[in-house]
Amino acid sequence: MTDSEIRELCNRFFDAYQDRRVDELAKIYAPDCVVWHNVFNREMSGADNLAALPKSYAGQRRRTYNDRTINTFAGGFVIQYTLHGVQHSGHRGALWICIVGLCKDGKITRIDEYMDSSKFAAWAGVEGRRAKAALSEAASGGSRAQRAEGERS
Amino acid sequence: MRKDWETLQLCDRFFDAIEQKDFSTVEKCYAPELVMWHSHDCLYQSRESNLKTLRDGMTRMKKMRYKNRRIHVFEGGFAQQHTLFVTHENGFEGQMDVCFIGYTRDGMISRGYEYFDTGQIEKFLGPRPTGPRPG
Numbered sequence: 001m002t003d004s005e006i007r008e009l010c011n012r013f014f015d016a017y018q019d020r021r022v023d024e025l026a027k028i029y030a031p032d033c034v035v036w037h038n039v040f041n042r043e044m045s046g047a048d049n050l051a052a053l054p055k056s057y058a059g060q061r062r063r064t065y066n067d068r069t070i071n072t073f074a075g076g077f078v079i080q081y082t083l084h085g086v087q088h089s090g091h092r093g094a095l096w097i098c099i100v101g102l103c104k105d106g107k108i109t110r111i112d113e114y115m116d117s118s119k120f121a122a123w124a125g126v127e128g129r130r131a132k133a134a135l136s137e138a139a140s141g142g143s144r145a146q147r148a149e150g151e152r153s
Numbered sequence: 154m155r156k157d158w159e160t161l162q163l164c165d166r167f168f169d170a171i172e173q174k175d176f177s178t179v180e181k182c183y184a185p186e187l188v189m190w191h192s193h194d195c196l197y198q199s200r201e202s203n204l205k206t207l208r209d210g211m212t213r214m215k216k217m218r219y220k221n222r223r224i225h226v227f228e229g230g231f232a233q234q235h236t237l238f239v240t241h242e243n244g245f246e247g248q249m250d251v252c253f254i255g256y257t258r259d260g261m262i263s264r265g266y267e268y269f270d271t272g273q274i275e276k277f278l279g280p281r282p283t284g285p286r287p288g
Contacts, residue, residue: 003228038250038270071227071254078225078232078254080266096192098252098268100225100234112234114252116192117272 006072006103010079013101013108014065020057022050030107039117046108059124062086076102083123091125157226160257164231167255167262168219174211180204184261192268216240230256237277245279 001009009028016024033046057063067082083095095115102110163182170178187200198206211217216239223234232254239247249269256264275281 038252038268039272041250071230071232073225073227073232076225078227078252080254080268096195096268098192098254098266100223100232100252112252114192114250114268115270116268117270118193118274120272 001075001103001106003072005106006077007070009103009106009108010070010072010077010101011068014068014079014081018063018065020053022053025053026050028108030104030109033107033109033111035111036113038112038114059087060085061088061090075104076100085123087125089125093119093123093125095119095123159260160226160231161224163257163260163262164224164226164233164255168222168233168235171207171211172217172219176208176211179207179211182262184258184263187261187263187265189265189267192266193271210239213242214239215242215244230254239277241279243279247277247279249273249277 013025013028015021016028029046029050031046033049034043035046035049036043063083063085065081066084067080069080071078078098078100080096080098083097085093085095087093096119097113097115099114100112101108166178167182170176170182183200183204185200187203188197189200189203190197218238219233219235220238221234221236225232232252234250234252237249237251241247252268254266254268255262
């Protein structure tokens, strides 16, 4: 893939995430796509990530992926961005996130996501123990296992 | 024209120097205008302040190792994903997953961004002492 094709794919991915287009995301993820989050230090399949999205999206009124700084390299991209969210309560929060994405044949094959979970409470407008669970849904469409782990912590 | 190997060398030189406590080389990797941003406070740290932080860490830690390095070079910089392992004075071995993004100029790092999770800081610093706290 050329640099511009990778950049376009990256923007398509974030536009689809923002617009809650799970159908579009399914086209963007390669069948064997893997998603890793630093917060949980665990890999999940792209299919599991997508399956969790509808419930995840229900957590906020709106999410926007702003301040995107995209750099492309051979076989992938690194993007730095600010995730702005509006909760149903009207609370507004932001998270600063970096993702390294690997691409092949027009699809994303791997996503590594880095964020700071100490900011989850401020993002979600909730206190301590609920924050991690809230964010696992909000930012990445966490799996059931991840949400359960967040609730326990 | 992109010279990926030069950027790769810079990236390795920088992290190797921290591991080897070679402060002089670390300093040389930084351009005079360097600023370093961290995801925990979203602030830009000055070159002088960041070098002091690094020097303190390199002096205090028994050992620092950047393992599982995955480097991606792009036009004007690089991203390195790694797990930082540190051995503290008390013997505790901490670790943290980090993504470091470096923007380069003339063979030096001119701007850096470090993303990591301080929500897991105990994995890095060790368990906090229990019992009554002063004040």
